[in-house]
Amino acid sequence: MKVHKKCLPCIVGQAVKFVDAVPQSDESAVLKKVFEYISRTDLENTMTPELVGEIFAIVTGESGNSDPYKTTRDFYNDLLAEQSEDLERQIERSSDPFAEAVKYAIIGNVIDFSPGYALSAEAVNAYFSRFGGESLAIDHTALLKKDLIKAKNIVYIGDNCGEIVLDKLLLKRIKALNPDAQIYFVTKGAPTLNDSVKEDAIALGIQEYATVIDHGDNCPGTVLHRTSKAFRRIFENADLVISKGQANYESLNEADGNIYFLLMAKCAAIAQDVGTAEMKMVCKKK
Numbered sequence: 455m456k457v458h459k460k461c462l463p464c465i466v467g468q469a470v471k472f473v474d475a476v477p478q479s480d481e482s483a484v485l486k487k488v489f490e491y492i493s494r495t496d497l498e499n500t501m502t503p504e505l506v507g508e509i510f511a512i513v514t515g516e517s518g519n520s521d522p523y524k525t526t527r528d529f530y531n532d533l534l535a536e537q538s539e540d541l542e543r544q545i546e547r548s549s550d551p552f553a554e555a556v557k558y559a560i561i562g563n564v565i566d567f568s569p570g571y572a573l574s575a576e577a578v579n580a581y582f583s584r585f586g587g588e589s590l591a592i593d594h595t596a597l598l599k600k601d602l603i604k605a606k607n608i609v610y611i612g613d614n615c616g617e618i619v620l621d622k623l624l625l626k627r628i629k630a631l632n633p634d635a636q637i638y639f640v641t642k643g644a645p646t647l648n649d650s651v652k653e654d655a656i657a658l659g660i661q662e663y664a665t666v667i668d669h670g671d672n673c674p675g676t677v678l679h680r681t682s683k684a685f686r687r688i689f690e691n692a693d694l695v696i697s698k699g700q701a702n703y704e705s706l707n708e709a710d711g712n713i714y715f716l717l718m719a720k721c722a723a724i725a726q727d728v729g730t731a732e733m734k735m736v737c738k739k740k
Contacts, residue, residue, distance in 0.1 A: 461723055465502065492505070553599075556737055560737065564720065605694040611706075642672060709740075713740040
């Protein structure tokens, strides 16, 4: 998915928030480098996640702090981990626990901690209360379940901190559905924004249900031409790919493969492309 013109104000806003969040010796000089980079970029041949990842690298490189959101990741991973047992009980009480686990994994995607913005614990709980009673706007969950049962190699591409706890609950259901499948859980190859990295997944115990790997790149999403050869071999051999979040949708919606996109449509550009309204839950087979 190419950079949409509606994405540009958000990209510029994120650049400013990065600079605000990561102390700089000369903010004006850093912003000048960022805007020079944007001005040189061919937007017709660039995805928004790639652009944002490069901007993040410029800002963190100038600051000397390669992982400015580690504290944020740790806090929200711990927050959701503390609620994990209660959330799992809610899932188990459902008439269709697998479908409910899918829905909760999607609800987790709304917990998107933009740079410089901290979502309170109360707001997190409010999101779960609000969306827990709603249905998916696009719901291919039944197809997903059928494909999971048949798959030999499954790739599950994660997204944000906090959300990763809900991914673990869904992975547990997937493993129960198909215990013989080889399941890979994929993180970013290096810190980027508040996205999960390999150490986060291992700390939360995701290796109980999947082999934890990273894709070798530091951009949000999964920009295939930037990922490692090892990851691309696994991706290309997958019978089924689960892709979490908007950045993964933006970077994989034109990729080959049996891909299911699980996300909350949080902006107008993505909602329009997916085919739903804003702030709606989506489980969509490519």
